[in-house]
Amino acid sequence: MSSPKSVKTGAALTEGAPKLVLAGNPNVGKSVFFNALTGMYADVSNFPGTTVEISRGRYRDYDVIDTPGVYGVSSFNDEEKAARDIILEADLVLNVVDAVHLHRDLFLTQQLIDMGKRVIVALNLMDEAGKNGIKVDVPKLTEMLGVPVIPTAAVKNVGIVEVLDRLEEAAQGNRLEGIAELLEPYTEKGLTEPEALMVLEDDGETCRRVGMEPAGMQEKLYRQRRERVDKIIAAAVSEGNDRASFSVKLGRLMLRPLTGIPMLLVTLLLVFMFVGVFMGQTVVELTEEKIMEGLYRPFITDLVGRVVPLDSFWGQVLAGEFGLLTMTPVYVLGLLLPLVVGFYLMLSILEDSGYLPRIAVLTDRLMTRVGLNGRAVIPTILAFGCFTAATMTTRLLGSKRERFIATALLGLTIPCSAQLGVIAGMLSSLGLLYILFYVLVLILLFGLVGRLLNRLLPGESTGLLIDLPPIRLPGTRNVLKKTFVKTKMFLKEATPLFALGALIISLLRYFGLLEAIQAAISPLTEQWLMLPREMATVFIMGMIRRDFGAAGLSSLELTGPQLMTALITITLFVPCIAAVIVVFKERSKKEAAVIWLGSLVSAFLVGGLVARFLSLF
Amino acid sequence: MTLDEARRGDQIKILQIRDALVRSQAIRLGISEGSRMQCAEIVPHGPIILKNRKQEVAIGHRLAHKIKVERVG
Ligand SMILES: Nc1nc2c(ncn2[C@@H]2O[C@H](COP(=O)(O)OP(=O)(O)OP(=O)(O)O)[C@@H](O)[C@H]2O)c(=O)[nH]1
Ligand SMILES: [Mg+2]
Numbered sequence: 139m140s141s142p143k144s145v146k147t148g149a150a151l152t153e154g155a156p157k158l159v160l161a162g163n164p165n166v167g168k169s170v171f172f173n174a175l176t177g178m179y180a181d182v183s184n185f186p187g188t189t190v191e192i193s194r195g196r197y198r199d200y201d202v203i204d205t206p207g208v209y210g211v212s213s214f215n216d217e218e219k220a221a222r223d224i225i226l227e228a229d230l231v232l233n234v235v236d237a238v239h240l241h242r243d244l245f246l247t248q249q250l251i252d253m254g255k256r257v258i259v260a261l262n263l264m265d266e267a268g269k270n271g272i273k274v275d276v277p278k279l280t281e282m283l284g285v286p287v288i289p290t291a292a293v294k295n296v297g298i299v300e301v302l303d304r305l306e307e308a309a310q311g312n313r314l315e316g317i318a319e320l321l322e323p324y325t326e327k328g329l330t331e332p333e334a335l336m337v338l339e340d341d342g343e344t345c346r347r348v349g350m351e352p353a354g355m356q357e358k359l360y361r362q363r364r365e366r367v368d369k370i371i372a373a374a375v376s377e378g379n380d381r382a383s384f385s386v387k388l389g390r391l392m393l394r395p396l397t398g399i400p401m402l403l404v405t406l407l408l409v410f411m412f413v414g415v416f417m418g419q420t421v422v423e424l425t426e427e428k429i430m431e432g433l434y435r436p437f438i439t440d441l442v443g444r445v446v447p448l449d450s451f452w453g454q455v456l457a458g459e460f461g462l463l464t465m466t467p468v469y470v471l472g473l474l475l476p477l478v479v480g481f482y483l484m485l486s487i488l489e490d491s492g493y494l495p496r497i498a499v500l501t502d503r504l505m506t507r508v509g510l511n512g513r514a515v516i517p518t519i520l521a522f523g524c525f526t527a528a529t530m531t532t533r534l535l536g537s538k539r540e541r542f543i544a545t546a547l548l549g550l551t552i553p554c555s556a557q558l559g560v561i562a563g564m565l566s567s568l569g570l571l572y573i574l575f576y577v578l579v580l581i582l583l584f585g586l587v588g589r590l591l592n593r594l595l596p597g598e599s600t601g602l603l604i605d606l607p608p609i610r611l612p613g614t615r616n617v618l619k620k621t622f623v624k625t626k627m628f629l630k631e632a633t634p635l636f637a638l639g640a641l642i643i644s645l646l647r648y649f650g651l652l653e654a655i656q657a658a659i660s661p662l663t664e665q666w667l668m669l670p671r672e673m674a675t676v677f678i679m680g681m682i683r684r685d686f687g688a689a690g691l692s693s694l695e696l697t698g699p700q701l702m703t704a705l706i707t708i709t710l711f712v713p714c715i716a717a718v719i720v721v722f723k724e725r726s727k728k729e730a731a732v733i734w735l736g737s738l739v740s741a742f743l744v745g746g747l748v749a750r751f752l753s754l755f
Numbered sequence: 756m757t758l759d760e761a762r763r764g765d766q767i768k769i770l771q772i773r774d775a776l777v778r779s780q781a782i783r784l785g786i787s788e789g790s791r792m793q794c795a796e797i798v799p800h801g802p803i804i805l806k807n808r809k810q811e812v813a814i815g816h817r818l819a820h821k822i823k824v825e826r827v828g
Contacts, residue, residue: 364787502813
């Protein structure tokens, strides 16, 4: 639900404040540290690639910057580029490493040291290392790296204070042998040391920026660094037991199709039951019908009626059918709020459990058919939360081609949380057959459009290469906090747009334009889609916000097949204003226009076909 | 043989990673030519999961086909 801005900022930042950069591999707890340092909330979840936008905040005199997790400083994908630029500028690096996976994590640590950065290491997840019987010789590690190393268990609030107290001790560590000599010719030409290292390691963008040829040493240096890390590990870390714990076994079962597919289906069913049935019907009945329609609307209508006549212009704008004080709060608070809360609660639990990357593995084979790899499942699932956030997460996909395919598929076929909630509520009143039909149409379309794009677009997609985080019990505090933060963002973003939408509709209606529009596009609504002409209103609402459109459906009287047609059309219909803005930002203008027009055309095309198909029965 | 032919439970040694881009990405995850690890899980016609110490890494089928390995002990 986050808005399309590339940098989240907290307190006012002073120019020239020293930059404290949080760097580390994906999923090691950087954002937990960021939150502890700044008192802000950056998303924390259990899959690599949670942080895709840079968050900034303040701690004492420092400008604190949270970066996307990377395995090394280079530019294999967009996330890495973003992290690289921030790391190159850092005055001080707080390198968070995962004590369980030091073998992987120290590669980056050594690279940061080779850059000549001042580094302090937070040896995080010590609680899990303890459980796994892994012992780290901290003094030895400190000595070999040449920078302070502080054991922590960030989510349990262990060691954070010590890290904060000792920030100033950050030091330049022990570089790879021979690096200093290799850097010298470049620094003499005026490059900074980090830039020089990037040129040595063939980083294309840095080379272009400083106008130099890549030195062609990447492989050699990577190999040398790997060997150095292996040596450090051998000296300072003792491997624990190799017993497969319950969570490891559970993680494996999630991957095997025989057990994994039923587990996935059950998970989806549970989410649907909770959001669509419990929240969407039981709770919404209370909040929308009893509270908002039953108590609030009569109250506010009466109140407005005392000040201005209800059939006057202002009466209509404030308290009419689409009034600012009537429809907006009824929809936003009564209908959408419970659905959004339910959805983000489920999503936060899934995100924190470590399940998402395993779904990526399980579905990799299917996703390669549509020109993506399993990784794309993560933005797909997040898109059910909000398309805007998911579009940003497509940055973790390996190529431009994949990012285009993913964005197009998400924009077209995936309904967003609030919309899905409304749809799920209406669907479950239609019965199982309709639910299956709806799901089938969307999956079919996802597959067809994906295969088509895969055929048409030149090039080849990258293969899956993803590290699997351990399965964990989601932390209650983090789940609640995240749900709260996301819901708040939803309210902040949705309410003004809803109000705007309500205002536009009221105005159109008052000046008689709504009927004109409805009549003008009635060939489309009445003849092609076989729906009442009032459907035009829903489409106008849907352009402003998708969930707004879905909510508008609940006020129309429709038969089963009609409702089905309407739901499918509205699902496929153009992404809302916020989504369009983010697509324009993340993709090129041409791509964004193609996606926008494409979904408009396919929405009506498929909608009409569905209507015809259903009328056969 | 190539990695996609490995079986669950095999101990393998990486001989060669043919794609340069994959090679430099894998080395950072601790998978480099010469390293030994376990093939922990295989999704039929899908990814292979390699276990290197505590770290599990999933590698897509097509990528796995580009990685030369041999079975060891
Ligand atoms: N048990 C345990 N879990 C931790 C600890 N620190 C972080 N976590 C969990 O590790 C996961 C990752 O934390 P994040 O802060 O999102 O990690 P990140 O480094 O920002 O990840 P990316 O943004 O994906 O790079 C979350 O599920 C945290 O709850 C710790 O010390 N102990
Ligand atoms: Mg993060």
